[in-house]
Amino acid sequence: MTKRIEIEFKSSVEIMNTPMKKRRFIVDEMIYPGLHVLSGDPKIGKSWMMMDMCLAIAKGEKFLGRKTDQGHVVYMALEDTSDNLQTRMYELTDEPTDNLQYVLLVNTLGNGLEDDLRKCKETFSDLKLIVIDTLQKVRETVDMKYGSDYKDVSTLKSIADELGIAIILVHHNRKQQDSNPNNMILGTNGIPGAADGLLVLTHKSDSKNAVLNISGRGAPSLDINVIRDGAKWKLLDKPPEDKPDNFPSVIHDFMLERKEFRGSASELCELLCKKFPSEEFKNNWMYRELLQHDEEVHSLGISYGKTKSNGTRSICVRYEADRDSSGSKLLYPESGAPAVPETSSNADISSQTDTPSASDVKTIAVPVGDKLIEWAANRITEKLAEQGIEVEPFQP
Template structure:
């Protein structure tokens, strides 16, 4: 008899899962994405800039990247054209960026090629496929066929824990919702984890807006300008990112537990203790969430976290092991957690 493999609400909310990794902060996480735009609008320049930035661990569009190997399937280009573009955008080559000009199609070997590449390059973070049409088998575009084809790439991205971005075209017709302009059925948008649509404010103006939406990212509209000298899109109104409350909590927790080594008590009791190291106001109903969702970060900082339910209350048990603290903060008077610095 077949049965569901279910998990209770409490089990899910108290289990430390491996967090989703971002290739580009706030823009690109593990999963399947679409980057769409009109022909010759500059999608390939943006894709190349993202790949190169991830390979070098440098900022792109004002956002931090997680360094690793990047694979760019330039299926409409030649190596000569790729070489010319690379010399336009950088004078420092990197071993972490790889290019392919021929590949198999979806369901006919493409997934195996990407998986084999991943096996040879364990730190693979991102794969760009330029363009989607070059790896499709179906000429018909219906919700069912679109969803089915992209589901293969979606499953592959989830399995390999990488980001796969398919470069695609937009329709000629205008729409108040830019995501409705993605060519094909809504099966494409429905299957992917996120979509980015690059639209010029006026054709040929080299001023554009990048519309972003996704499951793991905040909806965003980023104003861009194409720098003809640098050959890359640059942000013209880079917003200042607000400090994350969770980051402040983690920094305060680290400062406290580094001194006290052990803690056992309720969320309210922990908040009282944190008042000795931070003036920030924390709330008991958020403490467990912040601990569970950042469990992997805590381990890197030598902090073990256990959540135990008793008859009377829910206990939070913490222990700090300096020998397992891989941070740069254990021997300094400053603490940096998730890029937030807190003075001790």
């Protein structure tokens, strides 16, 4: 008998104001903690793709041009033998790693698989991913009904959520073609409906090339063009640009100068855009960025909140140097360049903030022309030297 669950209510206010960590990708734009299904045409090379992905995560290398979050990976190769795995490994790499573990036999769903998955996490604390190749090997039933499909995949999703890892189920495409790749996944809609992410690998007609279609709840929808080159799948598209998450550094360096800000999200966004023109900011996501970086910004001496007065919502941000783990140093990569002085409006700073005295204001004489170039080069050299990086002296 199923244990009764007590219903629990959460208001929209609570949801929107609770700090929650930003989604962590294990493979950028592709794999994140949760339940994923990789479905592909027969003999297209699904297992080869999964083994290559597992190796990349285990070594912290890129996969299809995308960064990975290094950690342990468990590959449940339930249709393979040790001989087959050895052959495949030698074709994929000449440098094995202890971060990649193989399992050839596990229990089925409802008969011990759940405990097998938990044991993987207990054994490897930095576990990132478990691959189950294939889904049907861990199912007790071959009954293709919506209820059975949804229940089995939901069970595995619950375990992925519980353990904070990604689980990928290797599955098959149906023979019938469809303009919607997700409709090609063998079985009922219960399989894609219960999964967090879907990866559908299909051959292009009259071509050796293939398309990996990615969709789901937590990643952008993508069509990645790939080609099989021996044992490996290679990217045909231009690799995506690596975009570091600079928000904690941005808000820290901004508040390092201002100490306190009070104003609307659009006002904060406008000021940040002026100071950091190479970064992207969105008005309606400004407070969410603070919530999703809660631990980082608090460790840097930043506290924040929201107020509402006369129907107007404001964001309040404050900087306290004694809580700054960076030692009040500039953190943004481009902060070594001279900053443009900013003037503050009444909406920017709380009325309780003291006006700085003349002795608190520092004036920097900035040279012009060739002297400016030499001055900037010397500043950059000093910053690099602080990080232990030596460069040749600037020659004007």
